[in-house]
Amino acid sequence: MATVIDGKAVAQTIRSEIADEVRRLSEKYGKVPGLAVVIVGNRKDSQSYVAMKRKACCDLGIKSFDIDLTEQVSQVDIIKQVHELNANPDVHGILVQLPLPKHINEEQVLTEISLEKDVDGFHPLNIGKLAMKGREPLFLPCTPKACLELLSRSGISIKGKKAVVVGRSNIVGLPASLLLLKADATVTIVHSHTSDPESIIRQADIVIAAAGQPKMIKGSWIKPGAAVIDVGTNAIDDPSKKSGYRLVGDVDFEEVSKVAGWITPVPGGVGPMTVTMLLKNTLEGAKRTLEQNS
Numbered sequence: 114m115a116t117v118i119d120g121k122a123v124a125q126t127i128r129s130e131i132a133d134e135v136r137r138l139s140e141k142y143g144k145v146p147g148l149a150v151v152i153v154g155n156r157k158d159s160q161s162y163v164a165m166k167r168k169a170c171c172d173l174g175i176k177s178f179d180i181d182l183t184e185q186v187s188q189v190d191i192i193k194q195v196h197e198l199n200a201n202p203d204v205h206g207i208l209v210q211l212p213l214p215k216h217i218n219e220e221q222v223l224t225e226i227s228l229e230k231d232v233d234g235f236h237p238l239n240i241g242k243l244a245m246k247g248r249e250p251l252f253l254p255c256t257p258k259a260c261l262e263l264l265s266r267s268g269i270s271i272k273g274k275k276a277v278v279v280g281r282s283n284i285v286g287l288p289a290s291l292l293l294l295k296a297d298a299t300v301t302i303v304h305s306h307t308s309d310p311e312s313i314i315r316q317a318d319i320v321i322a323a324a325g326q327p328k329m330i331k332g333s334w335i336k337p338g339a340a341v342i343d344v345g346t347n348a349i350d351d352p353s354k355k356s357g358y359r360l361v362g363d364v365d366f367e368e369v370s371k372v373a374g375w376i377t378p379v380p381g382g383v384g385p386m387t388v389t390m391l392l393k394n395t396l397e398g399a400k401r402t403l404e405q406n407s
């Protein structure tokens with residue numbers, strides 16, 4: 114039976130470390146870290162993630178700057194808002210909740226965020242540096258960083274291991290594979306055009322599942338003893354719940370937990386750590402700026 118990695122508990126430990134550092138920073142500089150949380154439109158899932166981020170800031174003493182823009186906002190107006198936040202000295206990190214509405218050019222918006230405030234790590238230059246040997250981005254994207262932190266805090270080494278990342282999104286799959294490569298794993302990416310994904314996944318010592326397909330990865334696909342990190346957050350119908358749905362990962366937890374060495378649950382695995390890594394990036398950004406200006 115696999116060891117279940119409790120992401121909620123790890124996140125709580127790291128959050129209390131962050132809260133201590135925020136207090137120290139405030140005593141030393143008379144300033145607290147500031148995070149601008151920008152949301153466009155009223156997608157239910159995005160609103161719920163943004164609410165989590167704003168609450169977490171409040172709990173840890175980080176000041177959140179709440180920017181809520183209507184679904185119809187223009188590209189020009191979003192960019193104007195980003196420029197204002199870039200110029201605000203009390204804002205140390207800027208995140209624009211994704212996805213943005215279809216009429217907005219997402220990449221252009223992300224490119225306008227000042228590199229020093231790109232706490233989501235999605236700026237093309239930060240991603241580019243992640244891909245380059247010998248170069249380091251200022252910030253690592255939060256979900257991939259969360260996956261590696263969970264592996265490290267569970268005592269799972271990466272160097273020399275075979276890692277398979279399922280999915281190649283800009284937010285998770287691609288940067289997770291680059292991070293694993295930087296940590297000296299041999300990395301394969303499996304995606305929707307890969308033939309026979311099961312046989313590739315079965316060779317992996319480490320699996321990061323980020324395909325957005327509920328319970329796609331079965332027990333028979335997993336090498337006994339492998340570490341399985343589930344990034345999926347899929348809502349499926351469940352009439353027994355008051356909400357009418359429940360969340361499941363990309364991994365069939367029932368089956369895979371009988372074969373794997375380690376597994377993260379959904380909910381309570383990577384999700385809470387994603388928000389925690391955002392807070393950590395914000396703290397690091399604030400520290401860098403306050404030290405430079407002192």
Ligand SMILES: Nc1nc2c(c(=O)[nH]1)N[C@@H](CN(C=O)c1ccc(C(=O)N[C@@H](CCC(=O)O)C(=O)O)cc1)CN2
Nearest residue numbers: 162208209210211212233255346380381382384385387
């Ligand atoms: N600008 C960004 N947009 C998006 C990101 C991101 O990192 N930056 N990632 C995802 C969504 N996301 C954060 O924004 C996110 C997803 C899930 C969770 C989480 O804590 N999930 C819980 C369950 C929550 C629930 O019950 O509804 C869990 O897994 O335990 C946090 C953040 C897309 N957009």
